[in-house]
Amino acid sequence: MTISHKTTARQLGSILLLVRVAPMTLTLPSVIGMPSPQGLWIAGIASTVISLPLLAWMAALCRSEGLDDVVRISRRLLGVIIGSAVGWLFVLYWLILAAFELRSVSEAYVTGTMPQTPIVVFMALTALVSAGIARRGIRLIAMMAELMAFLAFVSMLFTLTLPLDVVHLRNLLPLLPEGLRPLALPTATAVSLFLDMAVLMMIAPSTISGRGLMQGTIWSALVSGAVLTLLIVVATAVFGPISTALELPALSLTRMVSIGGVVERLELITVVSWTFGIGLALATIFWAAAAASAHLLGLRCFEPLVYPLGGLAVFLGIRMWPDIGSFDRAGTAIRGGLVTSVFILVILVVLTAARWLRRRTSGDAGRRGEIG
């Protein structure tokens, strides 16, 4: 754990890794319901390749604006009214994302381990703990994430390597029996999950440097892309055609672990990594939503907003998706994933265009001044 007044590249990478890996270790929405699983790992690579420049774009935008956050940048480039509207849209997006992840981890607890417990208990407790961390600010989150990302990574490695005796790599063949077309939806879904890393545009002011911001972003995208791809490969190799019918693939993988026929029931590893990983990912999202709201409301501190936002996320998490079917579909590119992807891409395009226009205008003015 690095103690510094600023968020280092490694800490930023760790935060983003947790934000990205968290939903992946739960429902793996990019594979659920897909017809042929053999080539889905290609979607993992393709989505990483597509997402990398988009994430770099976000980092570059913040870097070029003097490491400012997306709310301030929006207000500066688009004016107070439109900029504030953009800021509130981001708050709404993070709130829905928090609700989604809260529901996601709680569904996993209920489905995987404790079916009788009302889901609201898990949601409320997770929100309470995460909001408690978020309230202490991004510095604590960054330091904890640095440690937890390592633990989550190790637990993921366990999940991927321990069922080795039941891995049949020939289950990955034929690669694309129906051509490339079926890859479009899982790739788009995975890209939408990568774009959840847009939270980096709130963390930017606390990072140590523009270079660190870029390094952390690219590092986390590459590592989480590799984890996503490997998870799909192993799940397909173990479960073959039924891998896309599993509700919690990572949990199912750990349930297949048997070391010498004696050491079994290692799903505890997955559950622990959910608890810590999702807890910190949620803390980051709560912090981002609260910090953005404080800017927009002109408050000097964000702390009083964290718990109410946590409560709101719990409420939304319960009300937005009446059943697990609608929840699963909400994560795919044809539902919520598409909306969030389009939203973030449009914001990026608008902000970049506004910045270009501003530079052009100020540049022209400068030149006119010289002439004059």
Added chain:
Amino acid sequence: MTRRAVAIVALGVFLSVSAGCWSRREIETLGFVVAVGVDTSLGATHWDSPDVDGDPRPRMQFTAQITKPSAIVAGERSQTQERPFWVVSATGRTLLECIRNLSEVSPRILCWPHNRWFLIGEEYAKGGVTRVLDLLERDQETRRRALVGVVKDGRAWDLLQTEFELERTPSEAGRGIVSNVSGRLSTVAVASINDFTVALASEGIDPIALRVEVIPYTSPYEITGDVAREEVKAAARLSGAAVFRSDKLVGWLDGREARGYNWVVGKVTSGILVVDATQRSIEPDPQASLIGLEIIRAKGAFKPKITDDGRNIGIVVKISAEANIADVQPYIDSYGDSELWTFMERRLEEAIRDEVMAAISKAQELRADIFGFGREVYRTNPKVWKQVKDRWYEVFAHMEPEIEVSAKIVRSGLKVRSVKLEEMGGAGEGR
């Protein structure tokens, strides 16, 4: 002060909620299921659960073998002759209904994570097993690693009543036997619930499961000891394989055929193959001229051979094996007879080929592609698979596989020459 009060209240709420878990289960309220079985319902038996809504559809009989921890512990201290498990049945239209109906007779909640066996009676298996597999995959307590077995000429209920020497719980004894047979003979086809369901859901492969038989426990001697076995009526034998077409049982492989299957799919780990050594032997009695070769390492794989744009589909099976000379009846001098090794290697190759052909012929006869030849066609050439998928069983049944076996004898144990009988006097004179 206010903050401290809020923190204390929050902590109190947190502790009270987290300590009172809704899903809590105390260990003394649980019955640990170690093996389960499914049969067609016999109806009107004492375990037949009451029909609540008069549904005329056929019911199934679900049987669970539940451990009695107290009897196990007491038995280890030689204080009891009580059977350390309880076998209980219930009927219903779905597996879950049967399991819940058990609540009427079981004082404890059934706990599934320790279940090792999913056994199916022959009659039930012939009618299709998909109906009962869903719950085993869907429920969070059941394990996909549990083994699937089919009871030949019998019911799962009967099998779950069997007992074994050396192990107090039949479930553990069964696991021990599977481990022994697959590691020392390779004459069983082992399939977990995961293997079975993956095969069911895959293109071009039919599932296979363990074949289990109930055998009468006959001992002419009075057995005494810590566990009184004179009450034991039946034990079980695990050998061979149950062959399914789609989800319906269509036939069986015996032990030799099951090893043939294992050769093809590369699952042979060891085994004894007895070859005839009459030609190389000076043993006058050809009946006693046998050499036992112990397989110590083996590999098996196959690939489709597609010619004429998919009109001709064949399979090339490649097997390699290493063996030791383990058991010699006639006189052989493995040190002095340089051609003996080659001779035994050829005989071993023939023996392996015979086993493989026996397995393939049986599968062809049953029209069940348990090897996954079709799946390999699908994997390597999905376009050809699309053309032949609808008539695959016909193609499979008339396929003439090419079998390439390469065997190597590598060691001869602690001897290079067997004992040569020194004959004295004329035949029949005796000594």
